[in-house]
Each structure stands twice: as structure tokens, then as C-alpha cells.
């Protein structure tokens with residue numbers, strides 16, 4: 001069983017926390033954007049070759065919202081979203097999510113187009129395309145994404161933060 005030894009990075013700041021949406025608000029935003037297909041379908045592309053694809057749908061000082069597509073097997077690495085909370089939903093296909101928990105270790109989930117998943121700041125997960133068709137998902141971060149921390153397990157299965165990346169691009173895999 002893996003446990004998280006390293007929490008969110010020191011990038012947490014009070015002004016960011018004050019600007020954040022609540023998890024309920026973030027979930028509601030994702031659900032609303034996903035339901036408004038005219039907002040995201042015209043902008044959708046599938047990944048070209050092995051390259052991941054995403055585009056930002058909107059951003060303000062409290063939240064940024066992204067449209068992502070995934071070929072089967074394309075994924076991230078174990079990461080958190082720095083000081084940002086996150087929520088996402090699948091709007092096409094299937095995603096696999098590996099969620100790390102300090103007490104229960106790793107749990108794998110199949111994410112389908114039927115619910116919105118949320119992550120508090122510091123929660124570590126890994127997301128990848130599942131099934132046989134490309135998947136499409138909508139992700140929101142609040143405060144807007146500015147940092148991702150990457151983790152790797154040691155021989156005993158305990159997670160260690162191995163890299164912090166200042167970034168505005170969502171759900172990247174940088175360890176490959």
C-alpha cells in the first residue's frame with residue numbers, strides 16, 4: 001500500500017485560497033460546462049499521434065476550465081494540482097483514474113460520462129485513457145492551475161514528491 005509522504009508544495013498562499021471556488025461550486029461548473037455541448041464540441045480535437053491534446057475553454061481569476069482528449073493508454077503520471085482543487089467529468093469514452101489515499105493506498109476507478117469527480121488540493125492521482133475509443137473530458141481547477149507536483153513510489157510503496165512543475169497546462173505527464 002502506498003502512502004503519501006509529501007504534501008502540497010509551499011506554493012499554497014492565502015490569496016490563492018481566498019480566490020478559490022468551493023468544491024461544490026467547482027463540481028457545479030464542470031457539470032454545467034459539460035452539459036453545454038455547443039460550448040466545447042466545436043473546439044474538440046483528438047490527439048495527433050502520441051501527442052496529448054487539450055485546450056482551455058475559459059479562465060478568470062478564480063477558475064480555469066479545460067477540454068481534453070485522450071487516446072487509449074495516454075495518461076499522466078502520479079501528480080497533484082499544487083494549491084488548486086480540481087474537478088473533472090468524462091463526456092465521451094472512458095478514463096481510468098488511479099487515486100492515492102494516505103490511509104487506503106491506491107484505488108483504481110473507471111470514470112464514465114455519468115458523474116463529476118473532485119479532488120481537494122494535494123490529492124494525488126493519475127489519469128489515463130481507457131477502453132478502445134478516444135475519451136474526452138472536461139477539467140476545472142480553482143484557483144487556476146499554476147503548479148503540478150509529481151510523485152513516485154519508493155521500494156516500500158511510499159510516495160515521494162519527485163518534481164514540481166510550474167504550469168498552466170492540465171494533466172500533463174512529465175516523467176516519461
Ligand SMILES: [Fe+2]
Pocket residue numbers: 079080081086125127171
Ligand atoms: Fe490531475
